[in-house]
Amino acid sequence: MELKERAAYLKGLMEGLDIENSSKEGKVLKAMYDLVADLCNTVTELDSDMDQVYDELDAIDEDLDDLEELLFGDEDEDEDEEEDDEEEDEFEEDEAEYELTCPNCGAVTVVNEDTLLNEQVCCGNCGAEFEIEFSECGDDCGCEDCGCEETEE
Secondary structure, three states: OHHHHHHHHHHHHHHHOOOOOOOOOHHHHHHHHHHHHHHHHHHHHHHHHHHHHHHHHHHHHHHHHHHHHHOOHHHHHHHHHHHHHHHHHHHHOOOEEEEEEEOOOOOHHHHHHHHHHHHHHEEOOOOOOOEOOOOOOOOOOOOOOOOOOOOOO
């Protein structure tokens, strides 16, 4: 039941009690019914106003969306493309590069890890091909095999 229907039902119950409006109980019940009826009217008006406000707010939101689309266009798509480009650049920057000295001419050649793992590198200066030998130890291992010139005792 709606609020107004419930208030009307309450008024019907009060009239069914046959209480005189001049008695103390009658005055209290009539005042309570008047209060309930006023509250029902106020709540109904507020509901109607709220519905109107929500409708206007939705219309404003749609207008703002249209305005953003008009002003900024497909900026979201551009941002996604820029983020993808930045991620690719970061990936390329993270790729390790190695400097190799040509045993033939002494020129320094910079290669990436894939080229280094081929174990045969071509000098960019003189064109000579030379092989890369990998040792099992690292530069700070402390042995004589890697050329670190430190020996274990």
